[in-house]
Amino acid sequence: MTYSEAIDYLYAQLPVFHRVGAKALKPGLDNVIKLCAYLGNPQDQFKSIHVGGTNGKGSSSHLLAAILQSAGYKTGLYTSPHLKSFTERIRIDGFPIPGEAVADFVVQHKAFIEDLKPSFFEVTVGMAFDYFVRQNVDVAVIEVGLGGRLDSTNIITPLVSLITNIGWDHSDILGDSLQKIAYEKAGIIKPGVPVVISERDPETEGVFLDRASECQSPIAFASDQYAIRDLGVHEQGRDLAITSRGQTTTPLTIGLLGIYQLKNAAGVLATVEVLKTQFEIPDLAIADGFSKVVGLTGLKGRWQFLQQNPTVICDTAHNEPGILNVVESLKTVTYQQLHLVVGFVKDKDLSKVIRLFPKDAAYYFCQPDIPRALDAKDLAMAFQEQGREGEVFTDVNQALEVALNRAKPDDCILITGSTYVVAELNQLEA
Structure with missing residues (x-):
């Protein structure tokens, strides 16, 4: 075997x-x-x-x-x-x-x-x-x-x-x-x-x-x-x-x-x-x-910088206190526009989490390739109900590619919401 x-x-x-x-x-x-x-x-x-x-x-x-x-x-x-x-x-x-x-x-x-x-x-x-x-x-x-x-x-x-x-x-x-x-x-x-x-x-x-x-x-x-x-x-x-x-x-x-x-x-x-x-x-x-x-x-995925110009960061935060920590860490980063690539699994209480995300970010909703994944369309709808608009993608790498094409050199792209979303990033070293 x-x-x-x-x-x-x-x-x-x-x-x-x-x-x-x-x-x-x-x-x-x-x-x-x-x-x-x-x-x-x-x-x-x-x-x-x-x-x-x-x-x-x-x-x-x-x-x-x-x-x-x-x-x-x-x-x-x-x-x-x-x-x-x-x-x-x-x-x-x-x-x-x-x-x-x-x-x-x-x-x-x-x-x-x-x-x-x-x-x-x-x-x-x-x-x-x-x-x-x-x-x-x-x-x-x-x-x-x-x-x-x-x-x-x-x-x-x-x-x-x-x-x-x-x-x-x-x-x-x-x-x-x-x-x-x-x-x-x-x-x-x-x-x-x-x-x-x-x-x-x-x-x-x-x-x-x-x-x-x-x-x-x-x-x-x-x-x-x-x-x-x-x-x-x-x-x-x-x-x-x-x-x-x-x-x-x-x-x-x-x-x-x-x-x-x-x-x-x-x-x-x-x-x-x-x-x-x-x-x-x-x-x-x-x-x-x-x-x-x-x-x-070999620790990966904890406020990890993947590239500069634009700044790309990933973090495996996936619950209310984790997302709160990530939002606090964002305050230590200088950028013009924030782009958020977000995906979650089904068993999270989004009502407590979504309100922590900034309203003025550009959102790219995605989902991990596992049975527990929350459908990106449902995720986008839940965010939309709380005044956070964005586009839907089935794959985190597709979402990140679009974000990279739209971001300017002094922007910041953050990928977060699920360990399994971060895990599927091609930019994350194997």
């Missing part, structure tokens, strides 16, 4: 969330527990860090992995979904799992998979944990897929848990209030394991404090520990001034350019402070990890 055949087999045999949505979910942890028991419980054989939250968990995971790599540790990184290749989900020191390793796993365990009938995500989690053990990683950073309490990754006992923030997303699955969503995210807090919350929010902090107290877990709110000022962007990244506990101020450059990364930076730094009890992490490793995160870990 080749790598392509293995991926085709997994997509054909197993329900995949990014294609069909909530129908792909297998409630509970029973399947992943059985799968990992069959694999020899690899999740218990390596040190780990667990990262959850509504937004920023991917960027935070990559930053933590980059810092640990820079400190000299063989570092696994599990994230989802992927943009261009399935192998992006499972990395060691920035290198994706080889395609032949994916094929070998499927061939070796095909009979068990067919008998258990797990979800695509459950198989991917088992594959990642098995690969990390076989490659003898020193530590692995594990990003939560969805929620936390019942997420397949939640069978690990990490050194520290990081929860970035709580916002409105997947409320049909996680709950119809921020407190209910926070409860699901707080499910990754383990007995006696320290937890870091990137942002203190009066609406949800009680949920985390209660769970931490119940688990007797040390808890820290990173926004209490660190004040971070933006010093501006240059070709190498965004310069930050980090003030720790109101005393020492340290300069730091982050290779992720979105202004929203300031919130993620605090959570990452607070998590590193916990990790220093287990690992030697010098200041130089922190600085290198922050500044070289893209090259070290």
Whole structure:
């Protein structure tokens, strides 16, 4: 079986969330527990860090992995979904799992998979944990897929848990209030394991404090520990001034350019402070990890500049707090006219999202090539009802081509609304 055949087999045999949505979910942890028991419980054989939250968990995971790599540790990184290749989900020191390793796993365990009938995500989690053990990683950073309490990754006992923030997303699955969503995210807090919350929010902090107290877990709110000022962007990244506990101020450059990364930076730094009890992490490793995160870990699609004249930026923001962050980041860009290439999937509450977009932009509506895609015509109609007019395209690259033909050199084109729209961009490196 080749790598392509293995991926085709997994997509054909197993329900995949990014294609069909909530129908792909297998409630509970029973399947992943059985799968990992069959694999020899690899999740218990390596040190780990667990990262959850509504937004920023991917960027935070990559930053933590980059810092640990820079400190000299063989570092696994599990994230989802992927943009261009399935192998992006499972990395060691920035290198994706080889395609032949994916094929070998499927061939070796095909009979068990067919008998258990797990979800695509459950198989991917088992594959990642098995690969990390076989490659003898020193530590692995594990990003939560969805929620936390019942997420397949939640069978690990990490050194520290990081929860970035709580916002409105997947409320049909996680709950119809921020407190209910926070409860699901707080499910990754383990007995006696320290937890870091990137942002203190009066609406949800009680949920985390209660769970931490119940688990007797040390808890820290990173926004209490660190004040971070933006010093501006240059070709190498965004310069930050980090003030720790109101005393020492340290300069730091982050290779992720979105202004929203300031919130993620605090959570990452607070998590590193916990990790220093287990690992030697010098200041130089922190600085290198922050500044070289893209090259070290292969992170793509987070406020990524694709070209200049006109400026073209893509961002995988796909929910209310994510879009709000993107709109804030737009304020740091100088342009004459804004062109927005936008596409969404069906299960998003557009009523909360559309109002965040500027009315004076030129809109190009598109849709990703997946069953969950929201039809571009329906998207255009929803935007039109809120006073935002635009044209309809079935493909993001067609939409971008038209935007590029119309944009002047001092304009800005932003592609956003869905991870899967960004993933289909030809300009995004494979």
